[in-house]
Amino acid sequence: MSAQTLAEKLIARAARRAAVTPGEIVTCQVDLAMMHDSGGPRRVKPMLERLGAKVWDPEKVVVITDHYLPANDDESQRIIATAREWVRGAGVKRFYDGIGICHVVLPEQGHLKPGMFVVGGDSHSPTGGAFGAYMFGVGATEMVGVLVTGEIWLKVPHTIVVEWDGAFGDGVSAKDVMLFLCGRFGMDGGRYQAVEYAGSAIGRLGMQERMTLANMTAEFGGQAGLVAPDEVTRAYLAAAGVAEIDTATWRTDDGAQLAAHHCFDGAALAPQVAAPHSPANSAPVGAFRGVRVDTAYVGACTGAKLADLRMAARVLRGRRVASGVRLLVAPASLRDQETARAEGTLAALLDAGGKLLPNACGACAGYGELRFGEGEVAISSTARNFKGRMGAASSEVYLASPYTVAAAAVTGRIADPRELL
């Protein structure tokens, strides 16, 4: 058989085929379907009722509440109540209620492993690709299609390899990689194809950093963002209770056909900042040095996992937030928050003046009560700074790594975090 990419192997397995060819349309069997409270039960329940249909396999469904928590108004409470009621009726036992953001909770609870084909009812679903699974986002109606049939169609993607060699410098993270790529290639740089991150600098990253790469493949415009599994993957999954994983099969073969192969030197990457209102408005941090901020936000699946909290803590430990600046910290999962608490990371953030927020999507989704005000200038470790997404249309959100967000919190202005490490 000719050489195949990781994406092609994953899709061929799900399509019950020996091989697939980029461009062809195939029907895939879904191993797992993940939903959250916003695009999940409140939307799929009425549609399933209209169809008079049941979930094809409740064992293959995971529901996680994160968008409308805390539920402080009638509509939010109704949305969360619908999720709780629906999982009971549908027989969905894998229900995680208020313990964190879906993309972080899903692997934490051991639901992902290399080789799987997974759909998620959220655009940041490519996060699962960090584990060598093909995972992508769908809307609520398409999720109903999966829930009823267990299948979904797919146009087999080409593969774009983004290779980073060497090692990233201290104070440079996966977030900087993705802001750089969005700036360099645009938000459609991924062309809705499969983007695979490879190279020695990627191999040195821990799982949560790889999750940030895969996660922001959404902003980069790919359908899926993949990292071939290795010993780092094996160790993370073993701790999550996933025993056997296959690292030999789930990799791109030498000589496989690629749509593009970009190579970069990890050591040459500086911390990046993206100006309002696009992740593609990125440049090295020096270009924005001195921009005054009102708020520093460490949050979201992109930027508030344990690894992210540790980055922020390295800058904040022993320092205080600048006068007039508010630092908000919304750990991406309860487990990450409690690990951070036990090891002293959380104390470093809170002692610096950070305010602890619930383990939910918070200001990133812009669905709840926490929204930035008129003219507010924020620097955020989240993924998107679209106009008005996180608050008022006149609010201005700069995107950066947790290191750079923490540096701005301490100095009151955008600053190079490497000078504070």
Added chain:
Amino acid sequence: MSGRAWVYGDDLDTDLLAPGKYMKFGIEEIAKHCLEMVDPAFAPGVRPGDVVVGGRNFGMGSSREQAPAALKALGVAAVIAQSFAGLFYRNCFNVGLLALTCPQAGRIRAGDAIRFDAAAGSIANLTTGETLACDPIAPHLMTLVREGGLLAHLELRLAQERS
């Protein structure tokens, strides 16, 4: 039958089409605020049969299908763009909204009278007299549009399986 063109730029995102603040409500409420941050005249002014025209990467961002559903609820007949974000493109057909990929979409001006033939892959600009070509739409997606979206399609499929 023709509709007027409402023309916007590149990278028009889902959060502008279906603002987060209103996502907790039903589609009628969301539709009232569709595009209000870039064009407050759009939601009150758009008429059934009108088309929305964009540049590159139309509909980038969220998986929220309320973004195309809001356009459909307002009576928009089709979205025409140089290119679409993949997730938004799928969502359009799933909710029964036609998405036409037209490399020359930039030739359409706001207010132009537009008539299109999705099956033939052509857009007629009645104001300028130009005809623009669209990329072909996959047959299974044309079926979805004809049947009124994925939910209607599933209804038909289940009815067939049960009979």
